[in-house]
Amino acid sequence: MAMMLDQGQWQHVDGGVTAARGFRAAGIHCGIKADRKDLALIVSDTLASAAGMFTTNLVKAAPVVLSQERIQSGAAQAIVVNSGNANACTGAQGWADAQEMAALTAQALGVAEEFVLVASTGVIGVPLSMPALRAGIPRLPEALSRDGAAAAEAILTTDAFPKTSAVRFRLDGTTVTIGGMAKGAGMIHPNMATTLAFLTTDAALPAPLLRRALRQAVDRSFNAISVDGDTSTNDTVFLLANGQAGGAPMVEEDDALARFTEALTVVTTDLARMVVRDGEGATKLITVMVRGAQTPADARRVMSAVMTSPLVKTALYGGEPNWGRILAAAGRAGAALVPERVEIWIAGVPVVRGGQGLPGALPRAAEAMAQAEYELLLDLRLGSGEATGWTCDLNESYVKINAGYMT
Amino acid sequence: MAMMLDQGQWQHVDGGVTAARGFRAAGIHCGIKADRKDLALIVSDTLASAAGMFTTNLVKAAPVVLSQERIQSGAAQAIVVNSGNANACTGAQGWADAQEMAALTAQALGVAEEFVLVASTGVIGVPLSMPALRAGIPRLPEALSRDGAAAAEAILTTDAFPKTSAVRFRLDGTTVTIGGMAKGAGMIHPNMATTLAFLTTDAALPAPLLRRALRQAVDRSFNAISVDGDTSTNDTVFLLANGQAGGAPMVEEDDALARFTEALTVVTTDLARMVVRDGEGATKLITVMVRGAQTPADARRVMSAVMTSPLVKTALYGGEPNWGRILAAAGRAGAALVPERVEIWIAGVPVVRGGQGLPGALPRAAEAMAQAEYELLLDLRLGSGEATGWTCDLNESYVKINAGYMT
Numbered sequence: 015m016a017m018m019l020d021q022g023q024w025q026h027v028d029g030g031v032t033a034a035r036g037f038r039a040a041g042i043h044c045g046i047k048a049d050r051k052d053l054a055l056i057v058s059d060t061l062a063s064a065a066g067m068f069t070t071n072l073v074k075a076a077p078v079v080l081s082q083e084r085i086q087s088g089a090a091q092a093i094v095v096n097s098g099n100a101n102a103c104t105g106a107q108g109w110a111d112a113q114e115m116a117a118l119t120a121q122a123l124g125v126a127e128e129f130v131l132v133a134s135t136g137v138i139g140v141p142l143s144m145p146a147l148r149a150g151i152p153r154l155p156e157a158l159s160r161d162g163a164a165a166a167e168a169i170l171t172t173d174a175f176p177k178t179s180a181v182r183f184r185l186d187g188t189t190v191t192i193g194g195m196a197k198g199a200g201m202i203h204p205n206m207a208t209t210l211a212f213l214t215t216d217a218a219l220p221a222p223l224l225r226r227a228l229r230q231a232v233d234r235s236f237n238a239i240s241v242d243g244d245t246s247t248n249d250t251v252f253l254l255a256n257g258q259a260g261g262a263p264m265v266e267e268d269d270a271l272a273r274f275t276e277a278l279t280v281v282t283t284d285l286a287r288m289v290v291r292d293g294e295g296a297t298k299l300i301t302v303m304v305r306g307a308q309t310p311a312d313a314r315r316v317m318s319a320v321m322t323s324p325l326v327k328t329a330l331y332g333g334e335p336n337w338g339r340i341l342a343a344a345g346r347a348g349a350a351l352v353p354e355r356v357e358i359w360i361a362g363v364p365v366v367r368g369g370q371g372l373p374g375a376l377p378r379a380a381e382a383m384a385q386a387e388y389e390l391l392l393d394l395r396l397g398s399g400e401a402t403g404w405t406c407d408l409n410e411s412y413v414k415i416n417a418g419y420m421t
Numbered sequence: 422m423a424m425m426l427d428q429g430q431w432q433h434v435d436g437g438v439t440a441a442r443g444f445r446a447a448g449i450h451c452g453i454k455a456d457r458k459d460l461a462l463i464v465s466d467t468l469a470s471a472a473g474m475f476t477t478n479l480v481k482a483a484p485v486v487l488s489q490e491r492i493q494s495g496a497a498q499a500i501v502v503n504s505g506n507a508n509a510c511t512g513a514q515g516w517a518d519a520q521e522m523a524a525l526t527a528q529a530l531g532v533a534e535e536f537v538l539v540a541s542t543g544v545i546g547v548p549l550s551m552p553a554l555r556a557g558i559p560r561l562p563e564a565l566s567r568d569g570a571a572a573a574e575a576i577l578t579t580d581a582f583p584k585t586s587a588v589r590f591r592l593d594g595t596t597v598t599i600g601g602m603a604k605g606a607g608m609i610h611p612n613m614a615t616t617l618a619f620l621t622t623d624a625a626l627p628a629p630l631l632r633r634a635l636r637q638a639v640d641r642s643f644n645a646i647s648v649d650g651d652t653s654t655n656d657t658v659f660l661l662a663n664g665q666a667g668g669a670p671m672v673e674e675d676d677a678l679a680r681f682t683e684a685l686t687v688v689t690t691d692l693a694r695m696v697v698r699d700g701e702g703a704t705k706l707i708t709v710m711v712r713g714a715q716t717p718a719d720a721r722r723v724m725s726a727v728m729t730s731p732l733v734k735t736a737l738y739g740g741e742p743n744w745g746r747i748l749a750a751a752g753r754a755g756a757a758l759v760p761e762r763v764e765i766w767i768a769g770v771p772v773v774r775g776g777q778g779l780p781g782a783l784p785r786a787a788e789a790m791a792q793a794e795y796e797l798l799l800d801l802r803l804g805s806g807e808a809t810g811w812t813c814d815l816n817e818s819y820v821k822i823n824a825g826y827m828t
Contacts, residue, residue: 073752073760073776103745103760105777136743139778235670247749324731328820336546338510342654345480353480353510369480369545370512410817 021184024277030163030178033193035214036258040157041168044150046098046136046143051168053147054095057123057152057214062256064090064131065224067232069249070400075102076112077132084128085252088221088252091129093212093252094119094151095169096198101134101142102247111142118151133210133250135171135197166195168208173197174292179284183277186270188261190217192281198289209289211236211251213281217274218257219264226267227275228253235282237288238403240321253278290404295411298330299387299404306392307399312349316392317401319347327408333368335379337365344392355395361388430590431684437585438463438465439569440600441623443665448575451557453505453543453550456573460554461502462526463619464562468536469663471497472623473630474639476656482509483519484539485655491523491535492659495628498536498799500619500659501526501558504604508541508549518549525558540617540657542578542604565757573602576617580604581699586691590684592720593677595668597624599688605696616696618643618658620688624681625664626671631697633674642689645810646697647728662687687700697811702818705737706794706811714806719756724808726754734815742786744772751799762802768795 018209032039036059046052066085068078084090094115101108112132120127134142147387157164166176180193192211201204211299232251264270291299302321307313320326323343329336337358361382365375380390439446443466453459473492475485491497501522507771508515519539527534541549564571573583601620626634634690639658663669671677698706709728714720727733730750736743744765765773768789772782789795 034659051660069750071752072758073748100745103748103773105761105775113631138749192611247745247752249519304816324815331820336545338507341480341510342478342545345478345654352477354512370510408731408820410820413738413815413817 024181024280027180027182027191029180030162030193030213031195031212033180033255034162034214034256034258035202036060036215036216036256038158039127039162039165040154040159041164041166042150042153044155046096051164052096052098053150054165054168054386055119055158056093056165056214057259058091058214058256059156060256061089061129061252062242063081063088063089063219063221065228065253066131066220067228067251071247073103073247075086075100075134075248076104076108077101077115077134078250079109080116081131081133081250082110082303084131087128089129090131090254091125092119092123093131093133095133095210095212096142096147097169097171098136099134099140099142100136100138100248103139104141106293107141111144114144115147115151118148119154122152122155126223130251133212133248135169135248136289138247161238162195169195169197170338171197177276177285177288177292181277181280183273185273186261187215190259190261190274192216192217192278194281194285196285196289198292200329201356206335209236209246209249211285213251213253213278214252215255216257216259217255218259219255219263219274223253223267223271224253227271227278229273231279231282233287234279238401239286240318240403240405287404290406293406295409295414296406297386297409298407300330300406301389302405303389303391304394306394306396306401308350308394308397309312310399310401313399313401315349316344316351316394317403319343320390320392321403321405324408327405330383331407331409333380335360335365335383336349337371337374340390340392341366341369350396351394352396357395359389359391361385431588431592431687434589434598436587437495437569437573437600438602438619438621439567441598441621443467443623443663443664444621444697445565445567446569446572446758447561447566448571448573449557449560449564452553453503458506458571459503460557461572461575462565463500463621464530464565465498465621465661465663468496468498468662469661470495470628470631471538472635472660474630474635474651474658476573477642478654480510480654482507482541483511484522484541485612485657486516488538488540489518490656491538494535496536497661498537499526499530500538500540502540502617503549503554504576504578505543506541506549507543507545507655510546511548514548515793516655517638518551518567521551521795522554522558525555526561528780529559529562530538542576542617542655545654569600569602576602576604578604584692584695584699586688588684588687590680590784591685592624592680593668597664597666597668597681598622598623599685601688601692603662603692603696605699612677616643616656618689618692620658620660620685622660622662623664623666623709624662625666625668626662626681630671630674631660631662632679634678635748637682638689640685640688642693643785645724645808647725647810647812648692664758685784697813700813702816702821703813704793704816706752707737707813707816708796709810709812710798711798711801712798712807713800713802713804714808715757715804717806717808720806720808722756723751723758723801724810725796726750727799728812729811734812736791738814740787740790742772742783742790744778747774747797747799748776757803758801759803764800764802766796766798768792
């Protein structure tokens with residue numbers, strides 16, 4: 015049923031990865047993990063346009079290599095995902111296992127193997143439990159439904175909560191939906207098509223336009239978050255577009271694509287922020303805004319240095335307005351910077367002007383830092399370069415989670 | 422008294438920054454800190470050749486800017502150092518204060534102001550307590566002695582122990598001593614002439630040769646360590662050479678300079694390793710060796726990525742042989758790398774060959790990781806590039822120290 019939204023407007027809807035028409039999903043427990051869901055499937059009723067972004071790490075898991083190859087066709091119909099094991103650094107066996115996961119899924123669904131994508135997340139260097147997958151994958155089709163909740167749960171590892179988002183909007187006379195789900199927690203860092211994210215839409219876009227929209231949306235969301243500066247062997251974002259909304263397919267880079275990209279960015283930013291909020295041990299979600307940089311690239315450098323500084327991140331945890339650490343991180347970012355020009359706001363409180371602390375600002379800033387979410391704003395006052403990203407605090411829980419991951 | 426060492430050999434001696442002839446030092450409490458020593462002085466009996474290396478951070482403390490200017494002359498006689506306050510981000514007042522610190526010291530010692538260097542470490546953005554320094558600096562000359570222990574203590578901030586080293590060796594018929602002291606703990610990262618370090622020698626070298634020796638020694642020591650990836654506004658290394666050993670001055674880059682540099686590197690490596698061992702909260706001192714890289718620069722990139730990875734560092738803390746994290750860090754380092762060629766040893770136990778885990782290796786590696794000091798060795802098997810660095814684990818204590826630094 016078409017909704018009456020104004021052009022260019024959107025609203026959040028429920029349903030996550032199955033909010034768009036013609037998508038179903040399943041999430042079950044097959045035995046890779048001891049007792050939690052560990053196997054998910056996303057299926058489009060019809061063959062869909064497909065785009066993907068993958069880890070830039072040279073050490074790539076087998077499912078990443080396989081999916082990267084397959085998605086070059088620009089078409090896919092199903093995505094099978096396991097959690098609990100990354101199938102990374104598993105050599106020839108891992109490669110065979112990723113292919114078998116896809117083949118079993120293709121067989122269970124009756125779709126061509128080349129249209130099945132694969133993703134894995136979990137422990138590195140341990141062979142997949144193929145008996146569990148061989149028993150589990152054939153059970154997936156019967157578990158498929160228009161409710162994506164079980165799938166959103168089955169892709170999690172150390173996450174504290176499932177991450178889903180969806181928006182609906184009007185696009186050239188058609189009501190279109192974009193939805194998705196993600197998993198995150200550790201190893202979150204820019205330039206990684208970070209973590210696992212699965213996006214679906216019933217809009218009709220050819221693969222080249224889909225790729226363009228995905229790259230822009232990911233650059234402004236998943237590539238602008240950092241939990242710990244590490245990057246994974248498995249990071250993957252998929253976007254499937256099945257055209258079930260019924261509109262005419264987009265054919266060129268026009269206003270409609272821009273509006274689609276904008277709505278897609280709403281979904282990816284929602285998911286990316288949830289990933290940071292659920293950063294391992296995180297108690298704070300901090301938006302880092304840099305403006306006044308000489309170039310956008312410089313703004314991004316400063317944003318990244320501030321977002322990843324352990325000294326800044328521990329100060330965020332401690333609730334201390336230690337602007338010296340923020341300024342020092344900016345100063346080593348490799349960006350043009352004149353300390354005497356820099357202005358810094360913490361949670362809306364101006365703390366630095368002309369590169370120096372403002373008298374009396376610290377108590378007010380410390381008070382504002384008690385909030386669970388706030389903004390660090392740096393104005394370099396050199397140009398018009400801007401960047402926005404999201405980070406979290408670093409605390410004892412991060413250490414505990416990661417010091418005892420294998421045991 | 423000349424010792425009978427073979428050419429090119431050296432032995433450790435006591436005395437730290439005052440082990441070399443003609444150097445005295447003092448360390449007192451002047452009131453910047455509540456109750457611990459906070460003011461140090463190092464003096465050469467005669468004017469010395471001087472070299473320095475300074476933070477690459479664009480946000481530089483006033484004493485860094487001042488000392489960077491002064492040391493261009495290649496000569497110095499005294500270094501005054503305060504701890505407890507970094508005199509960074511303190512604007513025009515900070516600049517005036519750094520100059521006054523030097524002037525007061527020059528006056529107290531009766532040396533020309535231009536030959537006094539200044540260093541500060543501690544909290545950023547708070548003006549120096551000049552009343553404390555005005556009362557304290559005139560008391561320094563009477564506290565000078567041939568024992569450097571009080572000075573080594575007075576430069577510390579969150580350090581758990583003072584850091585000193587000295588070596589004595591025979592150089593072209595003369596017995597020469599090189600000694601030094603350092604402070605470290607947080608904000609330790611490569612390419613920063615890291616932390617504060619003060620080096621002295623009674624060898625006779627002109628400033629250009631001294632600079633060359635210092636750069637080489639620092640590159641292989643202070644620039645190859647990492648505690649938390651952050652870098653300071655104040656990092657400084659000074660080296661004074663007063664020629665009091667009595668040998669003929671070196672005049673060119675020859676074997677003698679190479680041997681001098683080798684001995685200097687022993688001292689700087691000792692100090693750098695102590696800085697890592699005393700990394701905030703550190704329980705492990707890990708030597709990261711990379712070999713077989715395509716180039717030395719690639720080896721350094723991989724070394725740095727492994728050394729700074731929070732996931733690797735928490736695994737070191739947990740004693741878990743999580744080689745997947747090591748390999749993943751190497752894979753995102755920006756160096757040429759073929760995962761299938763990589764070999765990894767943890768504490769002498771081979772855990773990865775051909776990019777895959779070796780069966781049965783993990784229990785032995787986990788056992789070996791119980792040691793307080795061991796080696797991570799990565800062989801990329803692509804070329805002959807090598808690099809060695811030192812890092813520590815990341816744990817709850819680091820968070821505690823840094824979340825409550827200001828309060």
